[in-house]
Amino acid sequence: MTVPNVLAVVPPHMGGRAAGTALAALLTEHARVTVVEAAGEDPQALRQARAIITALSPVTAGHLAAAPELELVQCASHGYDYVDLAAARRQRVTVCTIGSSDAERKNVAEQTFALMLALAKQLIPAHTALARADWALPRLQPSITELSGRMLGIVGLGAIGREVARRAAAFDMTVQYAGPRPAPAEVELRLGARRVDLDELLRTSDYVSLHAPLTDRTRHLLDAERLALLKPTAFVVNTARGALIDQEALADALAAGALAGAGLDVFDPEPPTAGLRLLRAPGVVLSPHVGGVTRETVVRIALAAVQNVTEYLAGRPPRDAVS
Template sequence: MTTNTNNTTNSTNTKNVLAVISPHVGGRSVGAALASVFPEQAHVTVVETTDENPEALRSAHVIITGLGPVTAEHFAAAPDLELVQCASHGFDYVDLEAARQHSVHVCNIGSSGAEKQNVAEQTFALMLALAKQLVPAHTALTEADWALPRLQQSITELSGKTLGIVGLGHIGEEVARRAVVFDMNIVYAGPNPVAPEVAARLGNARHVPLDELLRTSDYVSLHAPLTEDTHHLLDAPRLALLKPTAFVINTARGALIDQDALADALTAGTLAGAGIDVFDPEPPTAALRLLKAPNVVLSPHVAGVTRETLVRIALAAVQNVVEHLEGKPVRDVVS
């Protein structure tokens, strides 16, 4: 256990903050840096799992979590808990129903835009790697195989292709803005259409039903939150709607896709390829079939973790907690 204390716990104005930073996103070292930017009215205890320090959990007024699960049992064990702040866009690792039952706000950093630049860049890195066949080309050359005759039939352009964006929020808009520069046609699916001026700015992006998006897109990029309604949003029947020349990109949450169904489609050749940055679970096990599927480009959930992004994420999460500690309204309430 590592505890970072910004003042004593005896002050009547002090609130106890439990910072849960999972090892695979930096653990104690990242947690210590996060704790250092809190103001004096916060007593911060840094842990790598929510169960690590039962006393700190019991006395916590705020939990700030970087992918560390907060379950119903954790809510029950923290009677003074007021706020759970996710240091991410995602919030699927927090039991929202338990939060509602205990009248605890859960917030993410959605409106901050902290991750949108790099997630959009990573999305295009994956798209370009697939379009230009960079991974098989690199592998062939390292094995002294001049693969040009074999690869030239599968190398494609982004220009003129249709990009289907599932979830045109802060990140989805950044992806669409870049797609305009690549002369791509943009369609998007989601609960509501964006304002006409936003659609015009994004190349006259069209709002369409999800199934139509899947049937017509050359690239499908997922930017939706993971909820009960979006779990396995792309299952076997929906993957079957895609053109055999289409590519799927996922930089959002692994469980948005049925990973076995995706591996089946890639193996059968009914889908051209996939660029995947997120998995279910994380880290993935060696048994994950996607790791051996043909024409995939994989990265270990790095879309939101540049040096610049990590600073923005930390500051956005801490700022929201500080607003709460000062009695001000918090932003990005998801429950």
């Protein structure tokens, strides 16, 4: 029997070759694995690959065209915006995520609340001031707020959005959500979540948390016009994809005091360039896309991706196919 070839693509900012080698070790009984940091790095391996596992590294139309044996692109994430779906469809290549796995959704929900709490309690300016022996309580106190009793607006009530809504109940928050389709009635009832249109959500929420996939329709979903709908006391939290927000427009709004702050775990591009204004904008709490990255989560993500690939190579239907 011919041993299938698999290409594992892990860019440096996601762990590079070391992480890719650890992932490849899970596949050694099922496939011959080549580890690269970019899909086009090893043209021969790309040409021979029957499957690609990619960890937030682009798989472009050019890469797909250079891979005549390719049948499956497995994203080691809930998102898939870094794969050219149109080209994959043309070449009849299946693209899958780990969407039905709970590998990272609980941790992303925790990261969402870490950012929300840091914003509400002004943890970054408090820490920075106190590290300079500056007892900043009188200056910070007017801007310190509570989560209890506040309205949380969730954009995208998918697997991660629902985890966020569940945790909001523990903080005694009210939840509303926006999305292209209503959640099942029993889900809304269980989560205490009410569906509204996006503009109403932005006008009435104290915290807006983004959990939508990045597509052509959702790119810059929060542009200057929509950011202007937010209350000046509102906070925006993004643990989904950086390009859901027009980053320049968000920097402008923060600089003008048009909203209270933003908690960001994702950027466009990643890693962000040193010139990105958001890195120095007032009222921001930043983290380097760690929402889905803990010791435990990395293992679960790798196992979920590898399981889908091995099942596909064994002739079983793939799970979480988006193309």
